[in-house]
Amino acid sequence: ADAAESVNSIENPRALRILAFPGADGEFVMREDDGDFAAASAGNTADTRMNFVWRDGNGSSQFIISGVAGYDAAVESVPQKRNWNVVFRGVACADFAHVRVFVGSQELNTGEFAISYEGEESTLSLSVFVKDVPARSEVRVIVDGGLQVAADPKVGDAYRFLLQAQVPYRGKEMAFDAVSEANGSAGAIAAISTLEYENESEAEKYRNNVDMLNAYATDQPSVVKWAQWRCTLPVSVKHALEEILLRSVE
Incomplete structure (x- = not known):
């Protein structure tokens, strides 16, 4: 429910946000009551059934919100009209022209509902938002052609993190190459682990000991250390990349 409505309110909410996750069918029943605990405990509630159809017979995705039904007193306690925000989480951006909304048997015009998409950042x-829907009416959101599970965003997340990291560019480049070659999998961690120094003071020591007049004299230990440091990453950066790469690993 909207935050402004929910603070200190005991009323059944007028605005609701529903999260649906991709990949399979699902169903849920939202039960509401009129404040009578005994009646609610006895099952005398107002029920709103929701069904997510990942693929229907036409290959489309559907989310169906049935009209509220059940115990009369509980149904009467539900707002007469509701705002529904159906959010399909973890999906690729669909063509908005393929999204249709029905209230009852009536298909809404595109100006009567709102669609938005939040990308990999x-x-x-x-999200599909439709307002002022009679509580007893069915809402049906159809995505023609079907929703698609979004591509793994870990490569993009790693890129954005490295872009902001205050470390030598060559180290960033080598770390991102490892992530890209592993397609964002945890397999990149081994390569990233080789680009590591223990602490800032160690890096500072390598940097300060370089004889820049002889920077190309690769037989000098200080120059060799400097070259190594320019291709390394602090432990803190390595751990942050590990956190990104290990997300959703089961």
């Missing part, structure tokens, strides 16, 4: 979510 956010939550990979397609």
Whole structure:
């Protein structure tokens, strides 16, 4: 429910945000009551059934919100109209022209509902918002052609992190090459582990000991150390990359 509505309120909410996750069918029943604990405990509730159809007979995806039904007193306690925000999380961006919304048997015009998408820098979510829907009416959101599971965003996340990291460019480049070659999998961790120095003071020592007048004299130990440092990463950066690469690993 909207935060402004939910603070200190005991009323059943008028605005609701529903999260649906991709890959399989699912269902859920939202039960509400009129504040009578005994009646609610006895199952006398107002029920709103929700169904997610990952692929229907036409290869499309559907989310269906049935009209509220159940115990009369509980149904009467539900707002007469509701705002629904159906959020499909973790999906690729669909063509907005392929998204249709029905209230009852009536298909809405595109100006009567809103669609938005949050890309890989956010939550990979397609949101469909429709307002002032009679609570007893069915809402059906159809994505023609079907939703698609979003591509793994870990490569992009690693790129954005390295872009902001205050480390030598060559180290960033080598780390990102490892992530890209592993397609964002945990397999990149071994390569990244070789680009490591223990602490900032160690790197500072290598940097300060370089004889820049003889910077190309690769037989000098200080120059060799400097070249190595320019291709390394602090432990803190390595650990941050590990956190990204290990997300969703089961």
